[in-house]
Amino acid sequence: MPNNIxxxxxxxxxxxxxxxxxxxxxMLTKENGDFDFVPHRFLLGKDRTQAxxxxxxxxxxxxxxxxxxxxxxxxxxSSSEYPSFWTNPASV
Numbered sequence: 155m156p157n158n159i160x161x162x163x164x165x166x167x168x169x170x171x172x173x174x175x176x177x178x179x180x181m182l183t184k185e186n187g188d189f190d191f192v193p194h195r196f197l198l199g200k201d202r203t204q205a206x207x208x209x210x211x212x213x214x215x216x217x218x219x220x221x222x223x224x225x226x227x228x229x230x231x232s233s234s235e236y237p238s239f240w241t242n243p244a245s246v
Contacts, residue, residue: 163209164198173198173205178216 164173175198179191196212198205 163213164202164205166202167197170197172200173202173209175205175209175212177212178219 164175166172167174175196176193177196178194180194181189182192183189196208198208
């Protein structure tokens with residue numbers, strides 16, 4: 155395994171029996187209609203090598219999402235202060 159892979163690319167979750175990666179944010183709508191940002195958790199499988207490959211692919215995708223969000227942040231399409239995987243339906 156390459157030495158440059160940082161241990162935070164994925165973590166083993168004993169409760170789920172799989173590797174996971176928290177990356178980016180998702181918006182959750184509260185009961186009162188407001189919303190909050192929480193880290194998005196991805197389950198990457200039981201095999202460490204495959205989990206690392208999946209984690210790196212997710213990180214590449216998130217870099218693209220973040221770059222696009224930064225580009226569009228000051229436009230009417232921007233509905234949040236953070237890039238997120240889902241938008242709040244009430245704000246669209």
